[in-house]
Amino acid sequence: MLYSHNLEDEKINLFILFLTKAIQGDQSYAPIVNDVILETHKYVAGEKNLYNIKRDSMNIILLLAGLEADYFKNIADNPEQYDNKIYSKVLNLLALQKSHMAY
Amino acid sequence: MQSKLLELHFSQLQFEWSKAKYNNYSDLRKKDYHTKLATIISAIEKENFQILNDTEITQRFHVIDFLFKSLEFLNNSTTSTIPFEIVYVLSEALKDWSSTDDYIIVTSLINNINGFSFDNSLMFNDFIYSDIELLYDVKFEKKLVQINLPLSLSRDYLANVVLYHELGHFIDRKFEITRVIYIEILNSVASGKLNTNEQAEILEYFPYLSDDKMFSWLKDNYNPFNLFSNHIAEYFCDLFASQYIKNCSNHYLEYITLNQKNYSITHPSTTNRVNFVEMFLKRTPSFLVEHFENITYKITGVNVENKLAEVDSKNFESLIPVEIQDGKELHGLFIYGWKVWLDPWDNIKKQSNIGFDLSQVKVYEILNNLIEKSIGNFIVKTEWKLAKSS
Numbered sequence: 001m002l003y004s005h006n007l008e009d010e011k012i013n014l015f016i017l018f019l020t021k022a023i024q025g026d027q028s029y030a031p032i033v034n035d036v037i038l039e040t041h042k043y044v045a046g047e048k049n050l051y052n053i054k055r056d057s058m059n060i061i062l063l064l065a066g067l068e069a070d071y072f073k074n075i076a077d078n079p080e081q082y083d084n085k086i087y088s089k090v091l092n093l094l095a096l097q098k099s100h101m102a103y
Numbered sequence: 104m105q106s107k108l109l110e111l112h113f114s115q116l117q118f119e120w121s122k123a124k125y126n127n128y129s130d131l132r133k134k135d136y137h138t139k140l141a142t143i144i145s146a147i148e149k150e151n152f153q154i155l156n157d158t159e160i161t162q163r164f165h166v167i168d169f170l171f172k173s174l175e176f177l178n179n180s181t182t183s184t185i186p187f188e189i190v191y192v193l194s195e196a197l198k199d200w201s202s203t204d205d206y207i208i209v210t211s212l213i214n215n216i217n218g219f220s221f222d223n224s225l226m227f228n229d230f231i232y233s234d235i236e237l238l239y240d241v242k243f244e245k246k247l248v249q250i251n252l253p254l255s256l257s258r259d260y261l262a263n264v265v266l267y268h269e270l271g272h273f274i275d276r277k278f279e280i281t282r283v284i285y286i287e288i289l290n291s292v293a294s295g296k297l298n299t300n301e302q303a304e305i306l307e308y309f310p311y312l313s314d315d316k317m318f319s320w321l322k323d324n325y326n327p328f329n330l331f332s333n334h335i336a337e338y339f340c341d342l343f344a345s346q347y348i349k350n351c352s353n354h355y356l357e358y359i360t361l362n363q364k365n366y367s368i369t370h371p372s373t374t375n376r377v378n379f380v381e382m383f384l385k386r387t388p389s390f391l392v393e394h395f396e397n398i399t400y401k402i403t404g405v406n407v408e409n410k411l412a413e414v415d416s417k418n419f420e421s422l423i424p425v426e427i428q429d430g431k432e433l434h435g436l437f438i439y440g441w442k443v444w445l446d447p448w449d450n451i452k453k454q455s456n457i458g459f460d461l462s463q464v465k466v467y468e469i470l471n472n473l474i475e476k477s478i479g480n481f482i483v484k485t486e487w488k489l490a491k492s493s
Contacts, residue, residue: 008327014165014230020158028237032230050283051401056229058279059327 008059012094015060019091023084034079036060037090041077044069067093105160106152112167113147120144123174129182132207132245137177139241140170146239162234169231172224176209176249185210186257188478193270195430196347197248200274200405208270209247212254217359219265221272222249248273260474261444264344264351264437271343272336278402281327281336287398288335289322301390308375308391309334310366334371338379342395345380346410347434351441353377383407414439419473420454427481440474 015036021029035054040061042048053061064072075086124141128134143166155163179185190208197206211222225231225247236242250269256262275281291297292305292312309331311317321331344352356373363373370376382389396407412431416439418424427433443451448466451457461469 010165011228011230013161014228014234017158017161018230018234024158032233050286055277055279058282062282062325 012060012063015057016091016094019087019094023087023091030082031079033087033090034082036064037072037075037082037086038077038079040064040072041075044073045077063097064090064093067097105157106155109152109155109160109163109167112164113152116144116167116170117148119171119174123178126177127182128177128180129185129187130207133177133180133209136173136207136243136245136247139243140173140177142241143170143235143239146241162238165231166235166238169225169235172222172249173247176211176222176247179211180209184212186212186252186263188475188482189257189260189263189266191482192433192478193250193266195433196267196270196410197273198430199410200403201277205245206248206273207245209249210257211249211251212257213251214254216253216255218251218253219269220251221269222251223272223276225249226273226277258471258475260437260440260471262355264348264441265355267344267347268340268352271340274343274403275336275339278399280339280399280402281332282325283402284335284339284395284398285325285332287394289318291394292318293322297390304390308338308371308379330366330368333369334366337370337376338391339395339399341376341380342383342392342407345383346407348411348437349384350377350380351437353380354441354445411435411438417454419443419470420451422451422455422457422469422473424473424477424480427477433478433481436474436477440470443470 015033018029018033022033036057039048039054039057043053043061044065071089076082120140126137128137147163147166150163152160152163180190190210193208197208206226226249232243232246248270250266250273252263252266252269288305288309292302297305306313311330312321321329326332327336341352353376357377360373363370366372366375371379379392381387382392399405399407410431411434412429414425414427414432414435416425419439420443425432425436425439427436444466448461448463451461451466451469452459
């Protein structure tokens with residue numbers, strides 16, 4: 001095999017790409033990003049659990065929850081309030097995590 | 104530099120598409136999927152790669168990868184290449200877990216005699232579908248479930264019982280069942296509330312959890328490819344398959360793994376896998392099996408239980424197909440097929456009044472033809488009823 005193809009990484013890469021697009025002002029990507037951030041908030045706030053959080057982004061939700069639960073707990077539950085400051089924070093968390101990942 | 108490499112990547116796809124665009128499919132849903140691929144390729148052809156920034160180039164990289172992966176499976180799922188009958192039966196099983204008809208089972212026939220596997224590259228990454236919709240205004244209502252099987256065994260209905268296990272991998276990833284079992288087992292152990300029998304059972308199936316360092320590492324370092332994740336997924340898929348084909352895949356598994364006594368990083372020992380399925384089938388009280396069943400039900404709303412109807416027949420011994428009554432009997436057909444293969448072949452000779460001995464390869468050919476014909480007849484009958492009622 002020429003290189004290792006990791007689907008988990010690929011998914012995180014695409015999410016990072018969506019965050020980047022949202023930060024650059026492309027609002028069409030904001031709903032996808034907001035959805036994951038809101039779901040993470042609901043999970044750490046106890047409004048949702050392992051059995052009913054959204055399956056398609058579950059790994060990113062659990063990753064974010066594990067990285068900084070308190071931050072997501074205190075975040076607004078209205079996605080309209082999510083802005084570049086929040087996107088940048090999430091982007092930094094994931095970028096830092098990716099640099100430490102060793103599959 | 105990056106844009107030139109994107110040009111190379113897209114040229115490779117265009118070359119592949121120059122042949123694949125003529126694919127014919129018997130399934131209208133695949134035709135529709137194929138048309139969407141054509142729309143995306145046509146849109147990318149109109150783009151000027153020279154003016155794309157790094158983010159945009161990365162997006163195209165992922166889209167072209169998606170298109171390639173789709174073609175890899177669609178090319179082996181055309182009217183002339185797809186193992187239609189086995190795919191039909193797996194689709195029937197899929198309906199138990201996904202009633203919305205959102206998925207199309209496609210196959211890739213590979214040149215490896217043990218090459219049974221589930222490829223989760225397309226269904227797993229939902230974000231790529233969102234990106235394609237935003238970039239090219241193309242929405243995929245149906246997604247591909249990609250199953251690899253050996254080219255030389257594509258019409259072997261005895262060996263292909265293991266495809267139920269591969270379908271289990273799709274269900275597992277769709278609902279992220281392994282991930283929850285992973286967390287719940289580690290939490291149960293850490294709670295200190297398990298009784299001696301429950302603890303012993305966990306250590307029998309996951310022996311490395313007795314190592315405190317390993318336990319802590321697994322708790323802090325989840326990834327879907329570590330041995331604990333892999334082992335849970337394999338046990339789940341064995342359990343999933345046994346709902347439809349009981350212990351039939353164990354016959355094949357025990358043989359091809361030489362009844363492996365030790366676990367590897369990717370798979371538990373075969374003896375443990377066989378025992379796990381036997382506990383489920385015989386309803387032996389088991390903390391782990393109940394844990395798997397409960398978690399699966401809580402996530403999916405579907406019970407892990409017998410989903411087949413046994414076929415009570417002597418037709419195969421008389422060399423005639425079985426008239427299948429419903430989807431549950433389709434699954435039972437494989438159990439009947441395996442029974443005929445494992446029973447003395449004199450039964451066939453006596454029942455069919457043939458005056459000569461049958462070689463093993465003849466029995467193999469006959470049995471596979473009879474299973475295929477039984478499924479085929481059921482499909483025709485079902486389609487006919489549907490056509491009459493509409």
